[in-house]
Amino acid sequence: MASGRMGGPSAPPVRRDPYEVLCVSKDSYHPDKNASNPEASELFKEVAYSYSILSDPEKRRQYDASGFEAFESEGIDMEIDLSSLGTVNTMFAALFSKLGVPIKTTISATVLEEALSGTVTVKPLPLGTSVTEKVDKQSAHFFGVTINDQQAQAGIVVRVTSAIQSKFKLLYFEQEANGGYDLALQEDSEKIGKVTSAAMYFLHFQVYRMDSGVNTLAMARDPEAAFFKRLEGLQPCEVSELKSGTHIFAVYGDNFFKSATYTIEALCAKSYEDTTEKLKEIESKILAKRDALRQFEIEYRKALACFQEVTNKYNQEKQSLSESHC
Numbered sequence: 001m002a003s004g005r006m007g008g009p010s011a012p013p014v015r016r017d018p019y020e021v022l023c024v025s026k027d028s029y030h031p032d033k034n035a036s037n038p039e040a041s042e043l044f045k046e047v048a049y050s051y052s053i054l055s056d057p058e059k060r061r062q063y064d065a066s067g068f069e070a071f072e073s074e075g076i077d078m079e080i081d082l083s084s085l086g087t088v089n090t091m092f093a094a095l096f097s098k099l100g101v102p103i104k105t106t107i108s109a110t111v112l113e114e115a116l117s118g119t120v121t122v123k124p125l126p127l128g129t130s131v132t133e134k135v136d137k138q139s140a141h142f143f144g145v146t147i148n149d150q151q152a153q154a155g156i157v158v159r160v161t162s163a164i165q166s167k168f169k170l171l172y173f174e175q176e177a178n179g180g181y182d183l184a185l186q187e188d189s190e191k192i193g194k195v196t197s198a199a200m201y202f203l204h205f206q207v208y209r210m211d212s213g214v215n216t217l218a219m220a221r222d223p224e225a226a227f228f229k230r231l232e233g234l235q236p237c238e239v240s241e242l243k244s245g246t247h248i249f250a251v252y253g254d255n256f257f258k259s260a261t262y263t264i265e266a267l268c269a270k271s272y273e274d275t276t277e278k279l280k281e282i283e284s285k286i287l288a289k290r291d292a293l294r295q296f297e298i299e300y301r302k303a304l305a306c307f308q309e310v311t312n313k314y315n316q317e318k319q320s321l322s323e324s325h326c
Helices: 038-054 057-066 087-099 109-117 149-154 212-221 269-324
Strands: 122-124 130-135 140-147 156-162 168-175 181-188 190-192 195-202 208-210 234-236 245-253 260-268
Touching (some): 109 140, 109 181, 109 245, 130 140, 130 245, 140 156, 140 260, 149 156, 168 260, 208 269, 234 269
Parallel strands (some): 122 140
Antiparallel strands (some): 130 260, 140 245, 156 195, 156 260, 168 181, 168 245, 190 195, 208 234
C-alpha cells in the first residue's frame, strides 16, 4: 500500500487558545478593558520599558553593566529599531503592540544614512495633488514639495493617511550643503476613525490635535477625575515656517512584517481660508472649554473636601450622641 496524503483537503492543525498559551485571561491587563485601572497601565509601561531594553543588544549590555542608571542618567529614550531585530524578537514586539503595549520604534539607520549621503530617489509632489503607494517595512519613499514665495507665506500642510490602517512615520528632512538630507521632524501615524493618519503643519498659527494617549494616561492616573481630563489630550502640533524652494518629505513604513499602503498629499493653506478660520474658531472654543474644566475641577475638589469634612463631623457628632445615651 502506498503511503502519503489523502486526496482530500488536510485537516487543520489543532491549536491551543493563545490566552492559554500565554497563561492570561481574556481580560488580563488589556488596555480597552483596563483604561481606568492605574495598576494595569503601570504594568503595560513596565513591560514595554523592559522589552525595549532587553530586545536591543546595546541597551541590554548597558543595563547589564550599570543597571537603570545607564538610561536614566543620560535621559535615553526607549525606542526599538525594528530593522535590527531578528524574527523572533520582532514577533514578540508585534505581540506586545497587539496587546496594547506602546512600542516606540525608531527609523532604520540605513534609511538615515542613505538620506545623509543624498543617494535616495526623490519624487516630485506638486501642491494640490496626492500620491497613493506602498512602502516596504523599515524603508522610505522620498518626495519633493516645491513652493513659491506666495505659497510659503500662506503656509502648507503635508498629510499622509492609510485606509487599511498601516503604521508609518511622516518625515521632514533639511538639505545639507553636501547635497544630503538630515532628519528634522517626524510624526508617527495615529488611528483616527477608520484610518491611520499623520500630518505636518507649516503655517503662521498654532494647530492642535487630540492625542488620545494623553487622555488615557491622565484618566489612568486619576480615574475619579476622568470627566475633567477628557480634553487634556489636546496638544499643540509641531509648527514651523518654510521658505520658498523644494522641501523634502518621506513616508517610512513602520509595520512589523508587511509593507504600508498610504496616500500622501501636499496642500496650500490659501486654498482653504474659510476652513482655516473655522478651524481656528473651533480650536479656540475647545481650549477655552479645557481651561474651564481645569478651573471647575479645582472648585469641585474644594467643594468635595468641604463636603467630606462636614460629613465626617456629622458622623462624629452622631457617634458621640449615640455613646452618651448608652
